[in-house]
Amino acid sequence: MNSARLWRHGKEQFFAWLPALMMALFALGTGWLVRHTPDFTAASTVPGPLTHEPDYQMRSFAVRSFDAAGRMTSELRGVEGHHYPDTDTLEVSQPRVRSFDAKNQLTVGRAERGVSNGDGSEIQLYGQAQVVREPNTGADGRPTPRLEFRGPYLHAWVKDERVSSDQPVELLRGPDRFTGDRFDYDNHSGVANLIGQVRGVIQPARR
Structure with missing residues (x-):
């Protein structure tokens, strides 16, 4: 009798605690899954490496820059433009450039591509x-x-009001003409350095 009573009592205690044991095991299993399941949401939000693909494009556009006083300092126009985020550059077909220095002197540029x-x-x-x-009056x-x-x-x-090139260039200053293999020009000093096979034709001054 004592053995049967102990067996029955133990069985009753086991079934009484069984739900709690099952919940504990379920909680442990859920915790293990949470720790070992990949976080696909976090992975999807990590930005990948930038590729040389345009993120936007423009057609028949104009981009202007202004100083603190609201004066336009430069303008870039183009038939079509593509922006590349990896290099933060804008590639332009048939660019047209206008730039004004502090004395409002105008410099313009153009090419097939920029x-x-x-x-x-x-x-x-x-x-x-x-x-x-363009011609102007000096200081x-x-x-x-x-x-x-x-x-x-041309670069x-x-x-900085500079122009340079590592390729052959032709310089026209009024009626005078010069050529060189490469060059650098600084508008602040007004000096153009021609390098390589340099040739020039200087017209006589008019009286």
Whole structure:
């Protein structure tokens, strides 16, 4: 009798605690699954590496820059433009560039294709590239002649007022003409450095 009573009592205690044991096992199993299941949501939000694919494009557009006083300092126009986020560059077909210095002196540029950096301060011109600084009056009151650069490639720094190229270039200063294998021009100093096979034709001054 004592054995039967103990057996019956133990069985009753087992079935009484069975739901709690099952819940504990279920909780342990759920915790293990949570710890070992991949977080697909977090993985999907991690940005992948940027590829050289355009994230937006424009047609028949114009991008303008202004100084703190609201004066336009530069303008870039194009038939079509594609922005690439990996390099933060804008590739433009048939670019047309206008830039004004602190004295409001105008410089214009054009080419078959152009590449501008993110803030438009640096523009590379490819294919029949041309940059022209219109005639003006210098600080000494004397007129400065029209200055033009031509070549297959020109690199313009708009804010620094510099133009350079590592390819052959033709420089026209008023009626004078110069050619070189590469060059660098600084508008602040007014000096153009021609390098390589340099040739020039200087017209006699008119009296």
